[in-house]
Amino acid sequence: EGESDLELITRLIRPFPDFPSKGIVFRDICPVLKNPAALAAVIDLFEQHVRQTHPLVDLVVGIDARGFLFGPLLAQRLGVGFVMVRKKGKLPGPRVSVGYTLEYGTAEAEIQEDAVSAGQKVVLIDDLLATGGTLFAACELMKQRRADVLGCLVVVELNDLSGADKLKPHSVFSLVRY
């Protein structure tokens, strides 16, 4: 019997213990990007989910940096635009910012003020959910712009860190969980 799409994606994600610091198991998605069937499968699964669950989506919002690898591919499939949430200091023009903590540090996230408008319906996308600090910050930015977060999409979810609880009442759709 052949390997399913989800089995292929799961097989390609590699664990690196003690990266970037001791006690962290880093889940490396690079081999998924390198395998065209696996990357297409990721986007297929996200597309199916969004079409079924969030058919009224207006925009895909991706998180710096690894959310940028999947977000534009998904946005193109859905026929909607893509918006970047960037780390501080990278975007020109009027911006809104929010600070946050993540599994192995702290950072500040920004969007351009005109990137998302009041009432727009967005899905947020990133490669991985750990503590949820990063996606929570992105939700805060959407709230500041009065946009409507339909849900969050990630390739990998680290269950033990309860990131999905932190994001409530927003939903999290993940492909692979550890």
Ligand code: PRP
């Ligand atoms: C990683 C990952 C998520 C975030 C998850 O990004 O890509 O964005 O951490 O952690 P959290 O759920 O605890 O917030 P990182 O900040 O390392 O940046 P990068 O994408 O630029 O490598």
Ligand code: ADE
């Ligand atoms: N971002 C935050 N925690 C991570 C982990 N354990 N692996 C990969 N990316 C991460």
